[in-house]
Amino acid sequence: MRYSAFKVIWNGLGGNRGWKPVWRNPQPRSRYDVIIIGGGGHGLATAYYLAKKYGVTNVAVLERGYLGGGNVGRNTTVVRANYMLDGNSQFYSHSLKLWETLAQELNYNVMLSQRGCLMLAHSDGQMDAMARRGNMIHMQGDDAELWEAATVRRHLPYLDFDNARFPIRGGLMQWRAGTARHDAVAWGFARGADRLGVDLIQNCAVTGFHIRNGRVLGVETTRGTIAADKVGMTVAGRSSEVGQMAGLRLPIESHVLQAFVTEGLKPLIDTVVSFGMGHFYISQSDKGGLVYGGDLDGYNSYAQRGNLPMVEHVAEAGMALMPMLGKARMLRSWGGIMDMTMDGSPIIDKTPIEGLYFNGGWCYGGFKAVPGSGDVFAHLIATGRSHEVAEKYRIDRFQTGDLIDEEGTGATPNLH
Numbered sequence: 101m102r103y104s105a106f107k108v109i110w111n112g113l114g115g116n117r118g119w120k121p122v123w124r125n126p127q128p129r130s131r132y133d134v135i136i137i138g139g140g141g142h143g144l145a146t147a148y149y150l151a152k153k154y155g156v157t158n159v160a161v162l163e164r165g166y167l168g169g170g171n172v173g174r175n176t177t178v179v180r181a182n183y184m185l186d187g188n189s190q191f192y193s194h195s196l197k198l199w200e201t202l203a204q205e206l207n208y209n210v211m212l213s214q215r216g217c218l219m220l221a222h223s224d225g226q227m228d229a230m231a232r233r234g235n236m237i238h239m240q241g242d243d244a245e246l247w248e249a250a251t252v253r254r255h256l257p258y259l260d261f262d263n264a265r266f267p268i269r270g271g272l273m274q275w276r277a278g279t280a281r282h283d284a285v286a287w288g289f290a291r292g293a294d295r296l297g298v299d300l301i302q303n304c305a306v307t308g309f310h311i312r313n314g315r316v317l318g319v320e321t322t323r324g325t326i327a328a329d330k331v332g333m334t335v336a337g338r339s340s341e342v343g344q345m346a347g348l349r350l351p352i353e354s355h356v357l358q359a360f361v362t363e364g365l366k367p368l369i370d371t372v373v374s375f376g377m378g379h380f381y382i383s384q385s386d387k388g389g390l391v392y393g394g395d396l397d398g399y400n401s402y403a404q405r406g407n408l409p410m411v412e413h414v415a416e417a418g419m420a421l422m423p424m425l426g427k428a429r430m431l432r433s434w435g436g437i438m439d440m441t442m443d444g445s446p447i448i449d450k451t452p453i454e455g456l457y458f459n460g461g462w463c464y465g466g467f468k469a470v471p472g473s474g475d476v477f478a479h480l481i482a483t484g485r486s487h488e489v490a491e492k493y494r495i496d497r498f499q500t501g502d503l504i505d506e507e508g509t510g511a512t513p514n515l516h
């Protein structure tokens with residue numbers, strides 16, 4: 101069923117009894133051309149683009165839980181393309197362009213809101229670094245504005261400009277950045293893939309791989325053996341675990357990242373504000389809740405909930421930036437398992453096992469990457485060649501030293 105304003109009105113008048121399930125619930129077949137492991141944003145987008153752009157429709161997405169139950173439904177929804185380094189810059193630019201037409205592409209409202217994202221600077225040195233970053237973003241063809249402190253004050257008067265540790269000297273604004281509705285992105289890609297013939301199989305965990313003579317032949321799952329010519333891994337926080345099943349040792353650690361939402365307030369923050377020095381970022385949801393997050397819990401974990409010391413740390417950073425935050429009541433918090441690489445940038449590449457492809461290591465930035473990642477991963481799987489905007493996301497860069505260390509912090513996952 102194609103969605104339209106007419107359909108909404110028609111079904112509204114008919115007591116909303118005319119809607120149909122958005123995707124099928126098929127039984128797994130014994131063989132597919134391509135299996136995608138993981139029904140998060142990246143897996144669903146990959147399946148969609150495989151079918152849509154390359155006509156590869158004999159595809160299954162195998163999801164151990166329910167679609168969108170992982171990080172794609174747990175993130176703070178920031179979408180932006182203000183990366184600086186060669187590799188990241190082209191990729192995120194490509195992804196943001198796909199975001200801008202995604203609702204029309206999927207015929208599904210992903211609620212992209214280009215309300216802007218401001219990265220704050222707290223010293224003259226940081227302002228210089230922002231100016232440099234802004235120039236690089238312009239060279240990539242994207243937008244960025246360097247704001248002095250007075251401009252930031254005019255737009256966001258409630259920030260603590262004269263904080264003793266973090267005085268605000270200015271910032272870098274990208275107006276095309278913003279937020280989107282996380283669930284809608286998963287549901288939109290799932291619906292699109294299903295309509296093109298992809299089987300979305302929920303409650304189907306991959307438990308092992310069939311590999312012979314260095315070639316993948318299929319996977320073992322909780323719902324039986326499934327053969328395939330090609331297998332793509334998009335399991336985010338479970339990357340090392342699933343990689344290990346195929347004998348791969350990946351340069352990835354799993355950590356919990358928490359998010360927080362306050363009670364609904366009147367419109368207050370009309371943009372995304374990123375306070376990198378305190379590792380805190382905030383926006384306001386359409387329902388009025390202030391949505392914010394901060395740093396990773398500092399140790400490796402597969403738990404989907406976080407711990408109190410990090411709650412305190414994030415609250416401290418929030419109060420340093422925006423003291424009035426102390427008056428808002430926090431309603432909800434949750435955690436997601438993050439796949440942190442050692443340079444903070446992702447991997448989209450073939451593996452040493454023929455027919456087995458890897459996509460992961462998204463760190464804090466995997467939501468904004470969803471359409472771009474799906475597009476380029478589908479290209480890799482269908483053609484066997486890296487897409488031009490993802491050529492730098494090679495797995496062997498951790499051996500060759502050709503790292504993409506966007507934050508310049510080295511192998512320190514929590515600082516990426």
Ligand SMILES: Cc1cc2nc3c(=O)[nH]c(=O)nc-3n(C[C@H](O)[C@H](O)[C@H](O)COP(=O)(O)OP(=O)(O)OC[C@H]3O[C@@H](n4cnc5c(N)ncnc54)[C@H](O)[C@@H]3O)c2cc1C
Nearest residue numbers: 138140141142164170171172175176178306436466467468
């Ligand atoms: C609190 C929080 C805030 C964030 N904020 C942002 C943000 O503002 N902007 C941004 O760009 N990014 C953000 N991120 C990061 C972003 O959400 C992730 O990088 C991205 O969602 C990961 O890709 P995914 O959607 O495919 O992952 P997931 O949704 O986690 O998908 C992976 C799927 O694989 C499945 N799986 C795992 N193992 C198996 C198996 N053995 N068999 C079958 N299936 C399996 C899982 O069940 C899961 O559904 C945030 C993350 C968190 C946790």
